[in-house]
Amino acid sequence: xxxxxxxxxxxxxxxxxxxxxxxxxxxxxxxxxxxxxxxxxxxxxxxxxxxxxxxxxxxxxxxxxxxxxxxxxxxxxxxxxxxxxxxxxxxxxxxxxxxxxxxxxxxxxxxxxxxxxxxxxxxxxxxxxxxxxxxxxxxxxxxxxxxxxxxxxxxxxxxxxxxxxxxxxxxxxxxxxxxxxxxxxxxxxxxxxxxxxxxxxxxxxxxxxxxxxxxxxxxxxxxxxxxxxxxxxxxxxxxxxxxxxxxxxxxxxxxxxxxxxxxxxxxxxxxxxxxxxxxxxxxxxxxxxxxxx
Ligand SMILES: Nc1nc2c(ncn2[C@@H]2O[C@H](COP(=O)(O)OP(=O)(O)OP(=O)(O)O)[C@@H](O)[C@H]2O)c(=O)[nH]1
Ligand SMILES: [Mg+2]
Numbered sequence: 175x176x177x178x179x180x181x182x183x184x185x186x187x188x189x190x191x192x193x194x195x196x197x198x199x200x201x202x203x204x205x206x207x208x209x210x211x212x213x214x215x216x217x218x219x220x221x222x223x224x225x226x227x228x229x230x231x232x233x234x235x236x237x238x239x240x241x242x243x244x245x246x247x248x249x250x251x252x253x254x255x256x257x258x259x260x261x262x263x264x265x266x267x268x269x270x271x272x273x274x275x276x277x278x279x280x281x282x283x284x285x286x287x288x289x290x291x292x293x294x295x296x297x298x299x300x301x302x303x304x305x306x307x308x309x310x311x312x313x314x315x316x317x318x319x320x321x322x323x324x325x326x327x328x329x330x331x332x333x334x335x336x337x338x339x340x341x342x343x344x345x346x347x348x349x350x351x352x353x354x355x356x357x358x359x360x361x362x363x364x365x366x367x368x369x370x371x372x373x374x375x376x377x378x379x380x381x382x383x384x385x386x387x388x389x390x391x392x393x394x395x396x397x398x399x400x401x402x403x404x405x406x407x408x409x410x411x412x413x414x415x416x417x418x419x420x421x422x423x424x425x426x427x428x429x430x431x432x433x434x435x436x437x438x439x440x441x442x443x444x445x446x447x448x449x450x451x452x453x454x455x456x457x458x459x460x461x462x463x464x465x466x467x
Pocket of ligand 2: 191192193205212213232233234235
């Protein structure tokens, strides 16, 4: 019998959760930017090895803010903890323990499933405050080995994966063995466009945007994928920033997104990309239900 488990990856914003998921599964599944709060959904990545199947679940960075949007993201994290067999608690070793760590510790100390404490970014210098924090975490019941890894250079990941397989229950694979994610094409496309927009904009724009796929169609010969998408912002005044001088920025976002999507999908990508404002979408339940899931 082989192993089979769902593994949650939780941690504060920018700890490297999405990078870890992508490196472990060997594919670009979850989007990555240097900005906190990049991930907004539960993103599943699947690792198939002779030992069995691990389904990693990337989560939004755990954040203390009481805004409606952040509350929904936090609920998503605790739901994920309830649904999984194991937990990877990822810590950014290069920065000291954050304020968010307390809330996470409260949440995790209630769990009875195995939790692996993983200090990421060991390619950078480790912050001195971690030692005391890890000792406290142990006192609060988070026992077990501490792993030091780099999701970027892959250092320490083999040991981590073996430890996870070791702890995983026996079972049959939950997904076909040639799958590495279960995300639908629309979602993957919108995420790539969101990533490319976030990477090229600053200040409030990255968190004020979402991407809506208005149309997705394959050409008759199956060789092309036509996508019509909107970058949706909170204010009219933000549109100019994303479009850029003479449309240069939106063109760059479109071209780079096409390039990345061309590697993900077998078809040639034709992307029609526009910008639209939808005031205060972050406070609207209908939009949030669709986006944060
Ligand atoms: N040096 C170094 N940088 C890393 C490592 N892992 C991730 N990063 C960087 O850290 C930043 C955040 O990475 P993400 O993977 O988006 O972090 P996250 O935890 O998913 O962030 P949220 O989705 O916002 O919660 C990016 O700039 C990554 O390139 C690592 O092992 N070493
Ligand atoms: Mg992320």
